[in-house]
Amino acid sequence: MAKKLMKGNEAIGEAAIHAGCTHYFGYPITPQTEIAEYLAKRLPEVGGVFLQAESELGAANMIYGSACTGTRVFTSSSSPGVSLMAEAMSYIAGSDIPAVFVNIMRAGPGLGGILPSQADYFQAVKGGGHGDYRCLVLAPSTVQEAVDLMVDAFDLADKYRSPVMLVGDGMIGQMMEPVEFKPRKQVALPPKDWATTGCKGRKPNVITSVFMDPEVLHQFNLKLGAKYEEMKKHEVRVETYKCDRQMDLLLVAYGTTARICKTSIDMLDELGIKAGLLRPITLFPYPEKELYATAKKASKVLVVEMSMGQMLEDVERILKGEKPIEFFGRTGGLIPAPEEVFDLAKKLVKK
Numbered sequence: 249m250a251k252k253l254m255k256g257n258e259a260i261g262e263a264a265i266h267a268g269c270t271h272y273f274g275y276p277i278t279p280q281t282e283i284a285e286y287l288a289k290r291l292p293e294v295g296g297v298f299l300q301a302e303s304e305l306g307a308a309n310m311i312y313g314s315a316c317t318g319t320r321v322f323t324s325s326s327s328p329g330v331s332l333m334a335e336a337m338s339y340i341a342g343s344d345i346p347a348v349f350v351n352i353m354r355a356g357p358g359l360g361g362i363l364p365s366q367a368d369y370f371q372a373v374k375g376g377g378h379g380d381y382r383c384l385v386l387a388p389s390t391v392q393e394a395v396d397l398m399v400d401a402f403d404l405a406d407k408y409r410s411p412v413m414l415v416g417d418g419m420i421g422q423m424m425e426p427v428e429f430k431p432r433k434q435v436a437l438p439p440k441d442w443a444t445t446g447c448k449g450r451k452p453n454v455i456t457s458v459f460m461d462p463e464v465l466h467q468f469n470l471k472l473g474a475k476y477e478e479m480k481k482h483e484v485r486v487e488t489y490k491c492d493r494q495m496d497l498l499l500v501a502y503g504t505t506a507r508i509c510k511t512s513i514d515m516l517d518e519l520g521i522k523a524g525l526l527r528p529i530t531l532f533p534y535p536e537k538e539l540y541a542t543a544k545k546a547s548k549v550l551v552v553e554m555s556m557g558q559m560l561e562d563v564e565r566i567l568k569g570e571k572p573i574e575f576f577g578r579t580g581g582l583i584p585a586p587e588e589v590f591d592l593a594k595k596l597v598k599k
Contacts, residue, residue, distance in 0.1 A: 251426040256391045256416065257282035257324075259427045260350060261290060263398035264322055266429050269348070270296040271321040273310035275303055275329065278362045279418040280352035283324040304329040308336030315340060315347040316455045318443030320402050322348035327356050327368055330376065337411050338377030341472070342457030344442070346405030349383070349413045350398075352421035355581040363581025364417035366503060369558035372415050373532040380469045382476050383413040384483060385531040387502045391425035397529075399432060404483065406437045408475055415531065417554060419504045419583070479533045486535035489513065491524035491542050496597045498546035498571075499525045499589070500539065500563055505552050511586035512593060521597050531559075536566045548596055549573045552589055554582075 254262070261283045264272070272291055274284045284300065291298040301307035307323050314321040325333060330351045340347050351372065355365035372385045384404055388394035397414055405412040444453050459465035489510055491498070497516075499509045506527040513523045526542050528535050543549055549571050551560045557575050564573055576592050578584045 251428045253424055254391065254427050255282060255422065255424050256394055257352065257421040258286040259391050259395050260324070260398050260414070260421075261286040262429065263395040264348070264402070265290060265294055265296070266432065267320065267399040267402040269320040269322055269402060271314045271319050272296070272323065273299050273301050273307040273314070273321070274323045274325065275301050275307050277304075277326045277329045279354055279421050280324050280326045280350065282421070283350065283352075304332035305336075308333035311347050312336050312340050312343070312345075315345045316343070316444045318440035318445060322350065322402075324350035324352065326352050327354045327365075328359060330368065330371065334371075334377035337383070338375070338379050338381055339457050340411050341381035341383070342379060343455050344409045345455060346402075346409050347411050348398075348401045348405050349411060351413060351415045353415060353417050355579065361581045362418065364419045364504070364554060364583060365579065365581060366417055366505065366554040367556070367558065367579065368415065369531065369553070369555060372413050373534070373562075381472060382532055383411045384408065384479055384533070386412065386414045386485075387529060387531050388414070388416055388420060389503050389506050389527065391420065391423065392427050394420055395427050395429065403435045403437060406440070407435075408479065409442075410475065415503070417503055476533070483530060484533050484535050484538070485529035486538045487525075487527040487529060488538075488542060489525040489527070490517075490522075491526065491545065493522055493524070493545070495522045495524045495546040496548070497521070497523040497593055498543055498549045499523060499552055499593070500528075500549060500559070501525065501552040502528050502531065502559065505554055505584060508584055508586050509552055509589055512589035515586065515590045516593055519594070521594065523593060528559075534562055534566070539563065539566050543567055543571050546571065550576060550593060550596060552576045552584060554578050554584070
């Protein structure tokens with residue numbers, strides 16, 4: 249199939265249709281508004297439903313209701329908009345139903361700015377809403393990967409009956425790259441016999457997150473915990489770059505920041521400094537074993553993020569002080585330059 253030049257946001261919308269998504273409910277907020285704009289035209293062309301809600305709160309609860317019917321449905325937003333959706337996200341997790349959320353992150357906190365950021369890591373991987381729940385979180389570093397992971401997100405949501413979130417910074421949403429919509433892989437998924445599709449000929453299905461008996465709620469939370477452990481066993485995704493050697497420095501970065509780090513690593517190679525990159529593709533479940541094993545081959549570790557060091561906390565937790573860990577971050581919409589990472593890496597290796 250021929251490749252097509254597409255903006256990231258529009259490619260994400262088309263990928264959802266390719267995945268069999270038929271319903272989208274959302275509210276415009278930069279830098280992801282083009283997802284909604286694209287789907288407003290495209291979904292009706294394929295017999296789907298697009299509806300702009302009155303707010304992110306409304307959109308997220310429409311997602312909740314639609315997901316209860318077994319429909320493939322998603323919404324997209326950015327940072328403060330996702331915060332408004334967090335309550336419904338918790339209800340969706342607490343009701344054991346699948347849905348997909350996309351967060352094209354902007355700089356914060358507060359209203360912040362529309363330029364790229366990775367400051368919603370905590371929000372994405374620690375739940376974001378209330379209660380003992382998690383989202384499976386996917387973090388692409390190219391528009392093509394955003395397309396591929398968007399398709400996977402719907403399968404993973406159905407497989408685990410869980411909210412799945414795809415996160416990218418504003419660069420992923422706004423830049424244009426060639427993409428290919430590959431034939432969908434046939435994946436064996438469990439039947440949606442839980443869905444509220446009308447109860448003629450069967451017992452009614454009741455979907456709820458209300459468990460007044462504390463023992464029943466306790467058992468449900470244990471069930472959720474077991475689900476997340478299954479994700480850790482089977483869904484970890486990670487990329488390594490130039491890590492098949494002993495390294496002076498291991499860089500850890502995700503999303504578009506990881507692309508910047510690859511350039512820095514190539515520049516370091518020209519000086520004879522051996523560096524490598526570990527890029528988590530799943531932010532939850534995090535590639536803990538892979539990070540630990542790869543870091544053993546490096547003298548030092550450098551975490552690079554467009555935040556104040558949110559993923560840094562997980563790297564420190566996993567490595568448990570066994571390696572010196574340094575941090576380089578840019579916030580407010582500032583993007584690290586390869587030369588900045590290169591200069592810092594040189595200094596760290598010479599320490």
